[in-house]
Amino acid sequence: MSLAILLALAAGATWAVGMTAAKPAMRHIDVLSYMLSRWGLVAPLALLFALITGTLSFPNWRAVSLALAAGFLDATLGGFFYLMAMRRTPAYQTSTLASTAPLWGVLTAILLLGEPFRWEILGAAVLVVAGGCFLVGRRFSLRGHISGSVFALLAGFFWGFAETVPSKLALEHGLTPASLLFLFACSGLATIAVMVPFLRPRFPRHINRKGVALTALSAINGAFLGWLFWLFSLSIAPASLISPIRGSTLVFSLIYSVLFLRERPKRSMLLGVLLVLAGVVLVSMAP
DSSP states (O other): OHHHHHHHHHHHHHHHHHHHHHHHHTTTBOHHHHHHHHHHHHHHHHHHHHHHHTOOOOOOHHHHHHHHHHHIIIIIIIHHHHHHHHHHSOHHHHHHHHTTHHHHHHHHHHHHSOOOOOHHHHHHHHHHHHHHHHHHOOOOOTTTTHHHHHHHHHHHHHHHHHTTHHHHHHHHTTOOHHHHHHHHHHHHHHHHHHHHHHHTTTSOOOBOHHHHHHHHHIIIIIIIIHHHHHHHHHHHSOHHHHGGGGGHHHHHHHHHHHHHSOOOOOHHHHHHHHHHHHHHHHHHTOO
């Protein structure tokens, strides 16, 4: 179980690289080009990894369908609602509401996967969500940006659900982590490409070399390595156990922002770090 927790923490650390790189990348590449390039790079990387390790396998249509569904829910719907929320609400408000993903992951794993209910796991998820609110460091009002708030909550729900229920079921039906990631990336890439003609007028094309480099950094670390670590963790531990650890991404993002973007954390953010870490410790103590 400790290996699963370490892998989930590694996923959080690498996902945070992608989140940190995305901030400066948005000044050099438009959102649609970023999403297409990101998953367009992850798909061949996952395929190459599966071929090298001899783990490319598609055992049955149910496993394949679940992996494709996870990619659509997470990469396409989750990403789309997050972007829609960012257009309507301040970034700190969107980040706070989307960071409820660990809570949704725990609840859906218990309700839909039939995993046992444990108070310490639910408590850990609540601590992580509370820590995310403090990490953002500012107050917000749901009334002022109701549509954006709903979109951000939907993004958090789809992320939390896709990372646990369909992904876990696909693994249980014989899909390897590398094969799952390949299908996941292909699904996200294809469905995002379908949406491009409808969204391009709102997101005009803009891209330069620096944007390409930052997108590659986000794809290799945040999407490829992060998802591999997560899926390997998910393959050996209950989804409800490791879902709260997803919140560690916020802590690592804060650390990287301070080190590489020269941002200065507020005291409330440090309290958020402590709450998230408390949630991770509580999970590690679960039987």
